[in-house]
Amino acid sequence: MGxxxxxxxxxxxxxxxxxxxxxxxxKTILNVKYTCIxxxxxxxxxxxxxxxxxxxxxxxxxxxxxxxxxxxxxGNEGARTWRACDWAGHKVILVGxxxxxxxxxxxxxxxxxxxxxxxxxFTRKFEEQTAWMAxxxxxxxxxxxxxxxxxxxxxxxxxxxxxxxxxPNARFDNLVRIGVDxxxxxxxxxxxxxxxxHDTGNVIWVAKGHGKTIFEQFFxxxxxxxxxxxxxxxxxxxxxxxECIKEYCxxxxxxxxxxxxxxxxxxxxxxxxxxxxxxxxxxTKEQPKAKRGRPKKDTPSKDTTATELKNSKMALGKASSNLxxxxxxxxxxxxxxxxxxxxxYKLKESLRLVFHNDTIEDAKEALDAWFKWARHCRIPAFVxxxxxxxxxxxxxxxxxxxxxxxxxxxxxxxxxxxxxxxxYGFRNLDNxxxxxxxxxxxxxxxxxxxxxxWSSFFCxx
Numbered sequence: 001m002g003x004x005x006x007x008x009x010x011x012x013x014x015x016x017x018x019x020x021x022x023x024x025x026x027k028t029i030l031n032v033k034y035t036c037i038x039x040x041x042x043x044x045x046x047x048x049x050x051x052x053x054x055x056x057x058x059x060x061x062x063x064x065x066x067x068x069x070x071x072x073x074x075g076n077e078g079a080r081t082w083r084a085c086d087w088a089g090h091k092v093i094l095v096g097x098x099x100x101x102x103x104x105x106x107x108x109x110x111x112x113x114x115x116x117x118x119x120x121x122f123t124r125k126f127e128e129q130t131a132w133m134a135x136x137x138x139x140x141x142x143x144x145x146x147x148x149x150x151x152x153x154x155x156x157x158x159x160x161x162x163x164x165x166x167x168p169n170a171r172f173d174n175l176v177r178i179g180v181d182x183x184x185x186x187x188x189x190x191x192x193x194x195x196x197x198h199d200t201g202n203v204i205w206v207a208k209g210h211g212k213t214i215f216e217q218f219f220x221x222x223x224x225x226x227x228x229x230x231x232x233x234x235x236x237x238x239x240x241x242x243e244c245i246k247e248y249c250x251x252x253x254x255x256x257x258x259x260x261x262x263x264x265x266x267x268x269x270x271x272x273x274x275x276x277x278x279x280x281x282x283x284t285k286e287q288p289k290a291k292r293g294r295p296k297k298d299t300p301s302k303d304t305t306a307t308e309l310k311n312s313k314m315a316l317g318k319a320s321s322n323l324x325x326x327x328x329x330x331x332x333x334x335x336x337x338x339x340x341x342x343x344x345y346k347l348k349e350s351l352r353l354v355f356h357n358d359t360i361e362d363a364k365e366a367l368d369a370w371f372k373w374a375r376h377c378r379i380p381a382f383v384x385x386x387x388x389x390x391x392x393x394x395x396x397x398x399x400x401x402x403x404x405x406x407x408x409x410x411x412x413x414x415x416x417x418x419x420x421x422x423x424y425g426f427r428n429l430d431n432x433x434x435x436x437x438x439x440x441x442x443x444x445x446x447x448x449x450x451x452x453x454w455s456s457f458f459c460x461x
Contacts, residue, residue, distance in 0.1 A: 023037040036055060049095055069103040081121065082115065083122045085129060120156075125448040126146075127156045128448055131156060131160040135435070176229060176230065178234075179404075191208075191210040192436075193208075196409050196412055202441050234404050235254075237260060255405075257399065268382050284303050354366045420432065
């Protein structure tokens with residue numbers, strides 16, 4: 001936005017030209033186009049009220065499509081008000097005449113106003129500044145700085161996202177590697193599904209719910225050429241992802257994220273640990289209770305096996321190379337105390353090392369060896385785990401071969417959850433998805449003075 005330099009001297013200044021430049025200066029400060037300034041008034045509460053009207057060429061246009069239409073009536077109000085960006089802490093309110101037009105395509109609708117979006121009571125620049133703050137600040141900061149209710153911010157975000165996202169289908173061009181995942185946005189198993197372009201790192205599509213019927217909606221938006229162009233699809237081990245890939249892009253290779261594979265192994269290991277803890281706790285209850293008073297010197301110490309097993313989850317979950325001395329000692333204690341649990345731990349570590357192989361041949365050999373070990377380990381949880389992993393064997397090998405993980409999508413999911421926490425939740429799901437697209441897609445939300453190039457400099461002499 002251009003700067004405005006004001007000289008306080010009034011020498012050689014004609015009254016008429018002074019008022020003309022003053023109105024042009026107000027238009028520049030408001031950052032509006034195709035607008036005429038009629039009157040400026042300071043109200044009793046120090047708010048600034050500016051009476052405006054659209055230029056002749058912009059009058060009687062449809063508020064939806066912007067086409068010239070016939071005048072219908074003045075509506076119920078006759079005049080409307082809009083909030084504009086504040087001036088040095090003073091609220092600025094625009095007041096202008098309103099009417100309804102009869103559009104050939106949309107019927108009777110409110111006319112278009114060049115300084116505001118259709119259906120909004122705020123100027124375009126006010127909404128863009130609010131959207132920028134909502135993307136970068138917390139809910140309390142936005143509501144306090146802009147002096148509006150947070151319930152008003154949601155619809156503003158949706159309008160700005162719709163206005164800036166001119167061609168959403170352009171994101172589907174040149175898709176080669178994509179990732180899909182679902183994330184919860186509210187308690188009660190409320191999920192949204194996001195699709196990310198791995199090459200750009202941006203969200204290209206988001207929808208409410210999860211499952212095959214939801215993921216199908218994404219593929220139906222793509223052309224046959226765009227579907228055939230997809231080569232890699234990453235995600236967790238959900239069956240609905242495999243079904244959609246086989247149906248809509250059978251030429252694509254499926255990749256299962258290593259994080260989810262190790263998570264399956266961690267769940268199996270934790271179930272073994274819990275069983276061992278319950279057995280140790282049951283054995284402790286069978287021991288006679290200690291008598292009151294100070295125990296004798298020859299009294300055996302209390303068995304702490306159950307407590308040690310209960311507190312061993314962190315040590316068993318970490319990689320062997322990242323263990324602290326105390327955690328390493330605890331793992332060694334488990335190896336002596338509970339060989340079955342230690343065997344489960346070694347199975348988990350062996351599966352983790354499969355993903356560290358440099359070549360696909362070494363990874364396949366290591367994975368086959370792990371299958372053989374898990375199949376005969378006599379631990380039911382890992383016997384079932386090897387069956388599950390065997391069903392995703394080719395997807396795991398594709399992950400190792402192409403080096404594609406879901407880490408980027410998990411990072412975006414964390415960013416989505418952070419956005420929801422900053423807003424203290426969203427009641428309107430459309431507003432939430434608009435916020436996700438503003439923060440996680442290729443849409444760039446700029447401040448009003450970062451995008452305008454038509455402003456000029458005005459001087460008063």
